[in-house]
């Protein structure tokens with residue numbers, strides 16, 4: 001990817017990314033809690049939805065390194081995606097419905113997050129997302145290929 005392509009990819013992320021980490025050197029050294037491959041087919045709003053879900057799902061995440069076809073392209077932060085007010089280790093935007101769903105599926109585990117990974121069923125797609133619970137009726141959906149496949153427990 002050349003610099004122009006990198007800027008194009010970054011432009012698609014709009015206000016979701018840290019404007020102080022845009023050049024290659026900064027990206028190479030960037031510290032983050034997790035890497036996240038962004039589906040190139042997604043628009044800004046859809047990327048915002050995915051990141052919002054990711055931050056809601058794992059309260060420990062504060063910085064996520066965005067990958068485009070395996071290359072580091074930007075860093076997104078909880079504050080930029082979820083708004084201000086997020087304190088370290090505290091999911092300020094976790095919806096009540098989300099917590100209820102987790103409790104109903106994993107009784108007795110409400111105090112501990114388990115992060116489940118889902119992958120697009122299309123092997124070439126590479127879209128990955130995370131959820132804190134497994135419910136066959138609420139399986140994550142790839143924007144291009146439909147329902148995603150459970151790919152294991154991360155944490």
Ligand SMILES: [Zn+2]
Pocket residue numbers: 120121122125126127142143144145146
């Ligand atoms: Zn897909």
